[in-house]
Amino acid sequence: MATWLFDLGNTRLKCAPLAADGGIGEVVALPHREGEVAAQLRQFLPARFDLACVASVSGSALTAQVLATLAAHCPRISVARTQSTFAGLRIAYAQPRKLGVDRFLALLAARRRGGAALVCGVGTAITVDLLDADGRHLGGRIAPSPTLMREALNLRAPHLPVLGGEYHEFAADTEDALASGCDGAAIALIGHSLAAARKQLGTSPALYLHGGGGEVLLAQLPMASWAPTLVLEGLAIWARGAGATAVGADTIRPC
Structure with a gap:
């Protein structure tokens, strides 16, 4: 078939x-x-x-x-x-319908790959989900993505461009400062989540990054594995x- x-x-x-x-x-x-x-x-x-x-x-x-x-x-x-249990995965949400199906499927793929994992999707939103080595979803976070942050800033302050700029720790022009601030917020969220996951699990989980806005963050997250097809998997x-x-x-x- x-x-x-x-x-x-x-x-x-x-x-x-x-x-x-x-x-x-x-x-x-x-x-x-x-x-x-x-x-x-x-x-x-x-x-x-x-x-x-x-x-x-x-x-x-x-x-x-x-x-x-x-x-x-x-x-x-x-x-x-989204289902509460499937293929060895057990999600944390009491109401499965509230967990986006993309997050559910990415967790399924991470579960199949084996071991504990922190699964981060970067699209319109950033989603961060923690999975232990036994297939238990331990919960997650949702925040605006860098793209959405810049679009929101542009709506309130049209002189701030939606596109352009490169990441620097301390930028010397507006475009770079916007890229550095919005990308930096995502990087900080993922880094903080990874540190919290290590503390909770007692070991370092694999870090999987997927979604259309994820690849640009890889240079600042060398510990991450790029997994663009995770939802399809x-x-x-x-x-x-x-x-x-x-x-x-x-x-x-x-x-």
């Missing part, structure tokens, strides 16, 4: 086929704009496949547009939902672990 995986975020749609070994095939990343995503998908999707597994943290209108496009290509679509685990037919999934059968 041919299965495709779709990770719909706030700025990009990542897609990959589920490989025969249970991993993910070649990943395609599409910066999406409402009204254009259908045409972009049609350019590379096969005419027909059997199952689409979708994880979305995007708005309902864009999600509906993606689902409608996929319905023209496959007879079954399963939308992933988790979606692959969910798909082959009966998640696509579980109570936690919404299954759509197009006519």
